[in-house]
Amino acid sequence: MAEVPFKCIECNKEAYELHRDYSNGILKITICESCKKTVDKYIEYDPVIILIDAILCKIQAFRHILFNTKINIHWKLCVFCLLCEAYLRWSQLQGGEQSSDPADIIRYTKEWDFYSMFGLAAMELGVFCASVLAFLWLRERLRGEELQLCLLLKALLLSSYGKVLLIPAVIWEHDYSPLCFKLIRLFVLTSNTQAIRVILNCSRRLSLLAVIIGLVLETGVTYISQQLHWTS
Ligand SMILES: [Zn+2]
Secondary structure, eight states: OOOOOEEOTTTOOEESOSEEEOTTSOEEEOBOTTTOSBSOGGGGSOHHHHHHHHHTTOHHHHHHHHHSSOOOOHHHHHHHHHHHHHHHHHHHHHHHOOOOOHHHHHHHHHTHHHHHHHHHHHHHHHHHHHHHHHHHHHHHHHTTOOOOHHHHHHHHHHTTGGGGGHHHHHHTOOTTHHHHHHHHHHHHHHHHHHHHHHHHTOOHHHHHHHHHHHHHHHHHHHHHHHHHHHHO
């Protein structure tokens, strides 16, 4: 049976086409047979509008991006987000350690700390994604259903785009920066929750539970790595 390439952004029903191209140059947007609405209204929209709706965590915008487009920048975005996070931690590390020791200056010059922060951020992201995927995979197996792991991983990575906001938050440093970092974190987790909900077409409670499990395990690994760092 042929794979259905698209989905209705309103009701999540599978669709074979988003529009029909008539030979005389007339395009007609497809109407969903299930909900009688436009299968994907965003194909007519400007990318800025789609981005705004994605920032507002609208489920239709998430469905459009994840099911009806061929966006394939999740790995590049992932590396960029990790660089942003590493830069944030590195800048906090430098701000917290006002040392005049020449050895420290050489160390900062070589930016070893930046690379270690990048490694730590990558490890945390890996633990978070692996925990979420493992939990949801197990749940789907128990229900006798298959989980599209690659698609879910792509959704998690794409929905973490909010981490790029860390860069302006660091550059325009002010008294409210710690609050900004917490709000950015909350925004990324909210986007992750919505992305899981879209891929699995599940309840908000389940996607929230998956994100909380990922967050708890990630925090645990961070705590252990910090303890090892201080005792070494
Ligand atoms: Zn529909």
